[in-house]
Amino acid sequence: MDSPTKRRTALTGMGVVAPNGVGADAFWKATKEGVSVLDPISREGCEHLPLKVAGEIRSFDPASVIEGRYLVQTDRFTHLAMAAADLALEDARLDTADGSPFAVGVVTATGSGGGEFGQHELQRLWGQGPRFVGPYQSIAWFYAASTGQISIRGGFKGPCGVVASDEAGGLDALAHARRGIRRGTDAMVVGAAEAPLAPYSIVCQLGYDELSRSADPARAYLPFSADACGFVPAEGGAMFVAEEESAARRRGAPVRAVVAGHGATFTGTAGWERSREGLARAVRTALEDAACAPEEVDVVFADALGVPEADRAEALAITDALGPHGSRVPVTAPKAGTGRAYCGTALLDTAAAVLAMEHGVVPPTPGVTDVCHDIALVTGLARTAELRTALVLSRGLMGSNSALVLRRGDAPT
């Protein structure tokens, strides 16, 4: 085996299940065009709640892609993760039946686990009594459920883990997969998908001051603008197949991107201004890890929380870490059109970043017209640009900050 630092992590497969599209092609088309799919919440039992707008996935039928036992035994967040994992494995054309089952590991991140399944069982608990709670509650709600079920379903017995480090854990999961590959695992199925739109899950989020209460889908989530009034939650996420680069090339798999660097910090919950320093530090760490100069960053996928002081902290962090280049480099936040799927968000941004580099196109930030911070936020139409290096940023409501540097892979054929 090569020394750990020589084992580079290539992304060879991508599976997206997002409010604006299931499958990478549909997702990219909507993302590139800056389509917003934010809409009034249509889930039963949510009518009376003060949260009015969300990013729902309406074109996903779990029964069409997942076997009956997983439908009954797992939550929607796991259904979404399994569907995304299938798409990623198919995209990578990774023949997992051929090699050792110990060569493939799984890592996911989640912020809340299986709320819809949990709500159903809690209703049985309070409506009928403890004897009516099904045993699958014990595993279906759990943070590790998606990792475990993807591992069982695919027969992946390599290193498996779950990252529970707040929203930014989505990027930390990719870093964890990279560590797995450095330590000798051939391939990792990695990502995150969340399903936080059951009534119970929404009630759990109502305590967040950052949650947008706007009932107008066109005004509810406008990051970096003077009208920023919080964020809109969403469901969905993405899974990737990450492989040791030379092993991927030996089997002839196209390398879509390389995970080149990562940094993570924690700045707590005592005010968003603190995330400025934490995020800047995460970016510097990620750049150093990637041996990447600030000027090499061709596009930034921002965290874009949509809370004025958080947006301000992020804009300052970008220029703190990238210097004068920070106010020139294109920054974008496609999530303004889909909402934030907690840990899934940064994976959707990672998918968008890979697609952006492949197509040489920076997708716009849907809905935003005025930008009141000193960054070059891409609004309106997508912008054509040669993109070799992308920086993805993510913050969590509990104070985690992460940055990921991606390098372009092979030219698309």
Added chain:
Amino acid sequence: MEPLLTFAELASLMSSRAGVAIDAAELERRSDSAFTELGLDSLGLLGIVGELENRHGSVPSGAEMCRTPREFVELVNQSMPAGA
């Protein structure tokens, strides 16, 4: 006397409680196979025991430890005649 639990009922419970689809005739034919081979894990069997307890008040102890459908059906029916 009608047995309390038939293979058809067990098949139906496997589907509703654990999402394991198997028709009654096949379950009866494979009634000496381990539940795990039929796709039912220990939590699934526990859920079926819970459902039977809720319907009938009690289920003999050890039911959740049965390895095969035949063992399970026989234990439940021996200890719990219909109407109990």
